[in-house]
Amino acid sequence: MGNSESVRATHFQRPDATADTMEDDQPQDHHISISNKMVERLVEDATLTAGIDTGASNPRGDFKEKMFIEKLKALDENHTERFGLTVGELNAILKRVEKRTANMVDDEPVCAGIQRQIIECYDGATSPAAGIQCWDTIGAFTECVQAAGARRLQARNERDALELERRTRHVAHAREHALKDLS
The missing domain is CATH 1.20.5 (Single alpha-helices involved in coiled-coils or other helix-helix interfaces)
Structure with missing residues (x-):
């Protein structure tokens, strides 16, 4: 939580002092600014809580399990994106290495x-x-x-x-x- 991406800050903009003297037909401008990461977290929380069965004996445990599954999926996607390796590609590399080393007869360690x-x-x-x-x-x-x-x-x-x-x-x-x- 020490980096800038995990900060959950909101910025409130209070109306001017002169806004009380404004006429009622002009719209007042009140803003709440939140980061994109906060929006993503809110959407993620909303999708996870929508899928929880409230009649379950332990809805809190189900929520935690779903959160962990979602985090694992995000880590997997991040790893795939960063390194460009999927399970299928890794299996293909393994098959190529096994095919290339299958005819090696020297089982004795070198030196x-x-x-x-x-x-x-x-x-x-x-x-x-x-x-x-x-x-x-x-x-x-x-x-x-x-x-x-x-x-x-x-x-x-x-x-x-x-x-x-x-x-x-x-x-x-x-x-x-x-x-x-x-x-």
């Missing part, structure tokens, strides 16, 4: 030996400052992971090159047969 050394180093550290001694091991782990990534990328590029070469031969072979059929 498991150095990873074990890092864990042992941090377990042996008696104070947070002693953890600084593990930097060399962390550097070796980082280099190992980068090298493993480079090896995988190189292997993938080689597979892609072989696949492209195979496709090129296949297209050339098909083109050759198509030209023979035309002649």
